[in-house]
Amino acid sequence: MMMWIMKSCGQSLLRKSKHRFSPDDRVFQLEGPLKEGKRKGGDKCRVCDIPLKKAFNHCDFCGYACCKSCCYKLVPFMKDKTRLGVSCDVCVAKISIYKSYKKFKKAEYKLDIQLETEECRFVSLVKQQEDTDSEIENLNNTFPTSENYDEEIISHQREIKSQAQRLEEFSKVSQQTQSLLDFYETELARVSEETKEKQCKIVELDKEINDLDSDHNEVNYLIHEAKDELGVYEQNFIDKLHENTSIMTDSLGITYKQRMQHSIKISPLTNGLLKSSKMTSNSSSIPLNRSRKKERANQTSHSLCTNADGSSKCVTF
Structure with missing residues (x-):
């Protein structure tokens, strides 16, 4: 595919000449113009095959002599983009094809990586499918499909229903517990407020x-x-x-x-x-004397x- 694209581009750009495109051409390796000793002469223009006149130009890329109408464009060298050289139409076409070739090579490299990734992914999927098929086969051998599981399914359904009922009961108990907890929190707040008031009263009583x-x-x-x-x-x-x-x-x-x-x-x-008389009155005189003493006192x-x-x-x- 890539070679066909290169051939079609070469034919259109090189005007069906005898020149052919090659990515290893020395034109793409230059850093500056060819030296005088490496330039080549000729009687005809390398591009249009018309006999050369007295005034002509040498291409800085291929070194061939060309008429001025076919060799006048300034093109940067591939190895040093900062330097420019006079290029013939053939070298211009080669450079243009080489740039497209480099882009195609990058796209081809990305495509190859993508294809390798997809291939690895495909292999992984195939492996997973094989493992799944093997597991299904093992399950079929362990549990024949002809066996009836209706009773077991019904038993599981009953168990699930029972668990759902228990869950509903737990939910009701949780709601009741939450209500009771809210009541206790309210009572606790009230008792706490009363306790604070009593503490204030106790402080006042302590002061009194x-x-x-x-x-x-x-x-x-x-x-x-x-x-x-x-x-x-x-x-x-x-x-x-x-x-x-x-x-x-x-x-x-x-x-x-x-x-x-x-x-x-x-x-x-x-x-x-x-x-x-004294003997008879002694008994009565003592109390009398005592009473008199008491009155006098x-x-x-x-x-x-x-x-x-x-x-x-x-x-x-």
């Missing part, structure tokens, strides 16, 4: 208790101070009471002695009567008074 404790401590301190002051008053009162009691005892003793001295002067008969306590500074005054009998 602390205030009451402070007041209680202050009252206790005042009570202790009052007790200390009352202790001094009570001690003074008791000391004064003892003093008054001793005075009363001394006074009663003196009175009793005076009466005894007076009773000695009476007759013996009177003394006997007095003794008998009460009178003494009522007669006790205090000054403005807390000191006791004199006692009257």
Whole structure:
């Protein structure tokens, strides 16, 4: 295919001349014009075969002499695109064909790679098909197609239906659980809010208790101070009471002695009567004396008074 394309292009571009295209031509290997020693002469133009006139040009690519109408185009060299040379129509056609040839070669290379890829892919597919056929054959040998699987299919269908029912039941239970969970979350939020309020109330009560404790401590301190002051008053009162009691005892003793001295002067008969009467009245005189002492002590306590500074005054009998 490629050679046919090259031949057709060569025939059209080279004008059916005797020149033929070859990818190994030295025209495509040049980096600059041919030297003077390598140029070739002739009587006729290499392109049109017309006899040359006095004025003609040499092609920088092939070195042949050509008429000016067939050799005037400036073409870059294939190995050095920056340099230009005067080219005849034959070399121009060869260069054009060579460029197309290079493009065709690249396309052919890509096509070859694509064909190799497709071939590998085709081989892989064939291998997969063979493996699949072998597996199907093994399955057919293991499980004959003539065997009836209706009962097994029905059993699997029943099992699937049972699993679906269980799944539906689980879904209902899950919904109920979710509802219960939402209820508990609501209750938890409410209880949490109540707990916060109670905690605030507890803080307030703690503050009140602390205030009451402070007041209680202050009252206790005042009570202790009052007790200390009352202790001094009570001690003074008791000391004064003892003093008054001793005075009363001394006074009663003196009175009793005076009466005894007076009773000695009476007759013996009177003394006997007095003794008998004394014996009979001893039992009653003791309680009487005690009651009199108690009345006098009460009178003494009522007669006790205090000054403005807390000191006791004199006692009257």
